[in-house]
Amino acid sequence: MNLINPSLTPAQQSAAARSAPTVQNSAPASGATVVMTGGSADAMVNLNPSGTLATLTVTLPDNATSQIGDIARIGSSKAVTLLTINGATSIIGGITSLITNQIVSFKKTADNTWMAIQ
8 A cells, every 4th residue: 555645656656755855863973984875865864973073974875776866965963074975986076074053965966976066
């Protein structure tokens, strides 16, 4: 039974489920790696560390679970001094730090390519 909308075809059900935004909460320690979950057209990782992080790595959704046009957002309640973004062959306009309560967004523009958008 389709819980989204019983009148949708299976293909429409799949598209509707994929378009639902996802929020992933994480309380990383300095030096940690946070891997974003794919499968959503609009994914957000919400970082809630206990204090400022010296270093953090965030891995964007992989090529197999993301599609061109997907948006990946990273937000943090605390500053991150050195931020490394990975998970794709090409990351254009990479962000290297976050200030308190900042949100940054990336859009998948081609296979294995994410671009920072503001």
